[in-house]
Amino acid sequence: MGSLWFLAGIDPNKVTKSVSHGLTGFPEIYDYSHFGWIGVQVFFFISGFVIAFSAQRASYFEFFVSWVIRLGPCVWICASITLFFLFTVDGGFQLIQRYLRAILFIPFGAMIDA
Structure with missing residues (x-):
């Protein structure tokens, strides 16, 4: 949840303001959620292993088809x-x-x- 709020534009530096065209901004909850980026890094770390293991058992085409069906x-x-x-x-x-x-x-x- 913290990473969602961080990416949604609560950064007091307004780094993400250009992404949302200024539609979001919740600087008052920055103190509670500024560590949300850690969850994003852990997610990508774990998903890298999951993707590698699922790619081992399939051909390129099978992996691509399952990727499109899933995502x-x-x-x-x-x-x-x-x-x-x-x-x-x-x-x-x-x-x-x-x-x-x-x-x-x-x-x-x-x-x-x-």
Whole structure:
């Protein structure tokens, strides 16, 4: 939970303000959640082992298909929700490009959910 609040924009330096276009900001809870980044690091450490073990038992194509089946729906739903809310604030062609990069898993350029 702490990492979510940290990334949502509670950093008093407003590092993440540009990511959310200034829509979020909770500096009053920074003192309770500024260690949230540790949870993110632990998650990536553990998931690295899980991915390595699952990749050992599958071909490249099988691993890719299982990856898309597992992560695709979450990305498509979250990106669509973000598109809806950001479009009400700041619509435009650039927003559609960022959305397409996210749902098509294009690994370069800005995506809708930074």
